[in-house]
Amino acid sequence: MESPRESVVNPLAEQLSARAAARPKSSTKVTIAWVAALSVAGGTVLGGVAGGQAATLIAQEQQDARPSVQDTSTLQVSSTAAVAKAAAQSVVTVSVTTEQASGTGSGVVVAEGGYIVTNNHVVSLDGQGRGARITVETADGQLLQAELVGTDPAVDLAVLKVDADLPAVAFADSAPSVGDEAVAIGSPLGLSNTVTDGIISATGRGIQLSSEVTVPVMQTDAPINPGNSGGALLNGSGELVGINVAIADASPSQSGAQEGASGSIGIGFAIEGDLVQRVANEIIEHGEASHGLLGATVTDQTDARAGVVGATLHETTESGAAAEAGLRSGDVITAVDGTSVTGAADLTARIRSYAAGEEVAVTLMRDGEELELTVQLGEMP
Known part of the structure; x- marks a missing residue:
């Protein structure tokens, strides 16, 4: 249930700041499928998309099996332990239950007043979460009922609120660079307060989780697994740089209908922190968030x-943002605000990362000449 919006004081709004957006060019296209493992009445059902190569990270709840745990940690204690100590109290386990399904994921406290960000696929149980009861378990063992403040399915984010004074994580002021330290905290397989580390492997990627969900992400080799969805990806200072959302799945696809997350293979993805902060701020203030719209049909340039x-741009919508800015059929868009675009998913994700009405600089190739046009984005319906 939502409180009247006019009475909401948004503690996250004061944290919003301009971010450095420069990111190195990515050279590998990644195809992503939305595949979630859930515990449902009558047995386990794995939902997916044909041809999928990655899995979103909501943990299957099992009544008769527990994961075995081995001490194989090779963490660099000096840095990773400090990050865990600084940020672990801001990461929670999110449990969602309906009469038909249940599952667990992770969440991150992002603002005073008990505001928690997680993935939309966690609270929706991948489409089976109508009438769900949501419970949050804190790092110190508190169990709290959570209210769903709002969701943003377009970028797979949601905001919860609990009646407790929980410590909020700090957002990083700038985007990470390739090679920077990355620390993941969450609840893989329901194991709360799990900490793993690695590096930022790539930035500026766009991945398609479903036909309706395309998000801008960074790639990491920090081990993340089913149940890490909605959890924190942090830099070496313990600041939030992303929300973990998906992992690559090397298992062969069998039409996609019975595919699930096989576990970490060192290729994980986290939604960019600046988008998380903007969307959370708008949901807290207004109950929903806006996203930019280019108003054009595009495909990969091959x-x-x-x-x-x-x-490659094929068609523009009459009076849409692209047409108004002078973009034409045949233009090849290569960057948005200086961030490289390697294909249609990159472009869609980058445009959606902006709020409706924002102006962006679009770099393109036309008849062998590089041009830069300013585009005022429309609003995604």
Whole structure:
């Protein structure tokens, strides 16, 4: 149930600041499927998309099996332990239950007043969460009922609220660079307060989780597994740089209908922190968030004669943002605000990371010439 919006004081709004957006160009296209493992009445059902290569991270709840745990830690105690000590109290386990299904994920306290960010697929149980009861377990063992403040299915985010004074994590002021330390905290397989570390492997990627969900992400080799969804990805200072959302799955696809997360293979993805902060702020203030719309049909640019990778524009919507800015059919978009675009998913994710009405600089190739146009984005319906 939602409180009247006019009475909400948004403690996250004061934290919003301009971020450095420069990111190195990514060269590998990743195809992502939304595959979630849930415990449902009558047995386990794995939902997926045909041809999928990655899995979202909501843990299957099992009544008769517990994961075995081995001490194989090789963490660098000096840095990782400090990050865990600084941020672990801001990460929670999120349990969602209906008459038909149940599951667990993770969440991060992002603002005073008990506001918690998680993934939409955690609270929706991948589409089976109508009328769900949501419970939050804190790092110190408190069990709290949670209210769903709002969801943003377009970028797989949701905001919860609990009646407790929990410590909020600090957002990083700038985006991480490739090679920076990355620390993941969450509840893989229901194991609360699990800490793993690695590096930022790539930035500026766009991944498609379903036909309706495309998000801008960073890639990490910090081990993350089913149940880490909605958990924190932190930098070496203990600041939030992303919300863990998906992992690559190397298991062969069998039409996608029975595919699930096989576990970490060192390729995980986290939604970019600046998008998380903006969406959480708008949901806390208004109950929903807006997203930019280019107003064009695009595909991956694969013709070597063009000389560059990018997103090829085919059609523009009449009076839409692209048409109003002078973009044309055949243009190959290569960057947005300086962040490289290697294909249609990259472009869609990058445009959605902005609020409706924002102006962005679009770099493109047209007839062998590089141009830069300013586009005022429309609003995604």
